[in-house]
Every structure is written in C-alpha cells, then in structure tokens.
Amino acid sequence: MxxxxxxxxxxxxxxxxxxxxxGVDPAAIEAALADTQLIPTGPGTWLAVSYCDPPPYPGxxxxxxxxPDLDPGLRRDTLKDLASVSDxxxxxxxxxxxxPAARTLLQRGAFIDLHPSVFGxxxxxxxxxxxxxxxxxxxxxxxxxxVALFRSFAGSFRHWVEASANAHxxxxxxxxxxxxxxx
Amino acid sequence: MRIPCPFCGxxxxxxxxxxxxxxxxxxxxxxxxxxxxxxxxxxxxxMREHWYHAQGCRNWIVVTRDTRTHEIISAEFPR
Ligand SMILES: [Zn+2]
Numbered sequence: 685m686x687x688x689x690x691x692x693x694x695x696x697x698x699x700x701x702x703x704x705x706x707g708v709d710p711a712a713i714e715a716a717l718a719d720t721q722l723i724p725t726g727p728g729t730w731l732a733v734s735y736c737d738p739p740p741y742p743g744x745x746x747x748x749x750x751x752p753d754l755d756p757g758l759r760r761d762t763l764k765d766l767a768s769v770s771d772x773x774x775x776x777x778x779x780x781x782x783x784p785a786a787r788t789l790l791q792r793g794a795f796i797d798l799h800p801s802v803f804g805x806x807x808x809x810x811x812x813x814x815x816x817x818x819x820x821x822x823x824x825x826x827x828x829x830x831v832a833l834f835r836s837f838a839g840s841f842r843h844w845v846e847a848s849a850n851a852h853x854x855x856x857x858x859x860x861x862x863x864x865x866x867x
Numbered sequence: 868m869r870i871p872c873p874f875c876g877x878x879x880x881x882x883x884x885x886x887x888x889x890x891x892x893x894x895x896x897x898x899x900x901x902x903x904x905x906x907x908x909x910x911x912x913x914m915r916e917h918w919y920h921a922q923g924c925r926n927w928i929v930v931t932r933d934t935r936t937h938e939i940i941s942a943e944f945p946r
Binding site: 725726727729795796809810811812817 | 874875877878881882922926944
C-alpha cells in the first residue's frame with residue numbers, strides 16, 4: 685500500500701439504535717430526528733450517531749451503564765410513540781479511516797462494491813469484514829469512512845487492519861508506516 | 868453465490884443463514900405436524916426459500932431460486 689491511511693477511534697459519539705414501532709412510517713422518524721445523523725441498518729431501523737461533548741463514556745474502560753444525558757437528539761422523549769431507542773454508546777466502537785488508501789483497505793475486507801461511483805458520500809452498508817459484523821459509511825469527503833463494530837471485537841478488527849495494511853505492496857521507499865494509529 | 872437483498876442489495880451468501888423451503892405452513896392438526904416438521908420436497912427447478920440476512924439488515928427474505936442453475940428469479944420480504 686503505497687499511500688497511507690490513518691485510523692482513529694471516535695471518542696465523542698453518542699450512539700443509539702432506533703427501531704420503528706409497528707405501523708409507524710419511517711419518514712416520520714427521519715423527520716423527528718432531522719438534526720441527527722441516521723445510518724439505515726434495515727427497514728425501519730437506524731443507527732443514530734451524534735457528537736457529544738463531553739464524551740458519553742469518558743476515558744478508558746467505558747462501562748455498560750447508559751448515561752442519562754445522551755445528546756438531546758437521541759433522547760427517548762423525541763421518539764415517544766414512534767420508535768424504540770436503545771443506547772449503544774458503549775456497545776459499539778467507531779473507527780474513522782482517512783487518507784487516500786482508506787477505501788482500498790476497506791475494500792480488501794468488505795464483499796461489497798466500494799467504488800466511488802456506487803459508494804459515495806452518504807452511502808452506508810451493514811456487512812462483514814473478517815467475519816466481524818460492521819456498519820460502515822462514508823463520512824463527508826471522498827477519503828473518510830466510519831466503521832462501527834461491537835466493542836469487544838475491536839482487538840480482532842485491529843488485527844485485520846494491521847495484517848491487511850502490511851500484507852500488500854507496501855512501497856519500499858515509504859518512510860512512514862502506512863498503518864499509523866492515532867489513538 | 869450472491870443474494871439480492873431487497874434492502875441491502877447484492878450480498879455474498881456468507882452474510883445469510885439458509886432455512887429452506889418457504890412453502891410449508893404450520894398445520895392445525897397434530898397428525899399433520901410430523902410432515903410439516905420433517906418432510907421436504909427435493910425440488911429441481913424454481914423454489915421459494917427462506918434466507919435470513921443475519922449479517923446485514925437482519926430480515927427474513929423469500930428468495931425464488933432455480934436449484935439447477937442457482938439463478939435467482941426474485942428476492943422479496945415475506946410481507
Ligand atoms: Zn439485507
């Protein structure tokens with residue numbers, strides 16, 4: 685991999701799964717959460733992602749206890765009668781992959797087409813990388829992607845990242861390690 | 868083989884769990900229960916079957932597949 689990418693853990697995200705109640709039009713939920721980033725994960729289900737400062741689970745060893753003051757956009761009151769909300773801020777870890785090689789690296793793991801013509805800004809997918817279930821989406825620009833996975837798989841996932849980054853045509857003159865964790 | 872999930876698009880079968888024939892329906896009588904649970908046709912040709920997209924949208928899908936060629940004729944949500 686001649687060109688580098690970086691991997692960073694998001695630490696300021698409040699996450700929740702949103703599931704539409706029976707008979708509720710998904711559009712009503714999207715309208716109620718217009719200010720929140722919603723990643724579609726199935727019919728009538730989303731992963732809601734919102735930035736949260738201070739982080740919902742500050743520091744190392746973020747525990748399983750849900751914090752009472754998630755970002756207002758994710759509060760259950762907003763969706764009362766529309767959808768069920770489950771806090772996932774501690775359940776998922778979200779990595780940001782950036783750089784010219786980010787798309788190539790992810791394409792080595794995911795069995796879906798990540799070519800920019802079919803997977804661009806706003807695109808997302810629930811799929812598998814190295815047998816690990818992931819929710820991945822393209823962030824704002826052309827070279828940034830976010831990947832959410834269950835937190836306990838983080839070590840295995842990072843092993844795949846390292847192996848894949850090192851296994852292929854690394855440029856011999858590359859002075860910088862293409863796998864450059866910035867955690 | 869790729870399964871065209873109605874929500875996710877074309878996906879590798881690795882993401883799915885296969886359940887089999889979609890046609891049997893739960894019977895009202897105990898006598899018919901044995902056949903419902905254990906007996907299956909060995910279809911050669913188009914067959915409606917259940918696939919569960921476990922590693923994707925987590926929905927059941929009814930796939931109509933030709934068992935001789937693996938041609939996928941349709942894939943839709945059961946309801
Ligand atoms: Zn699916």
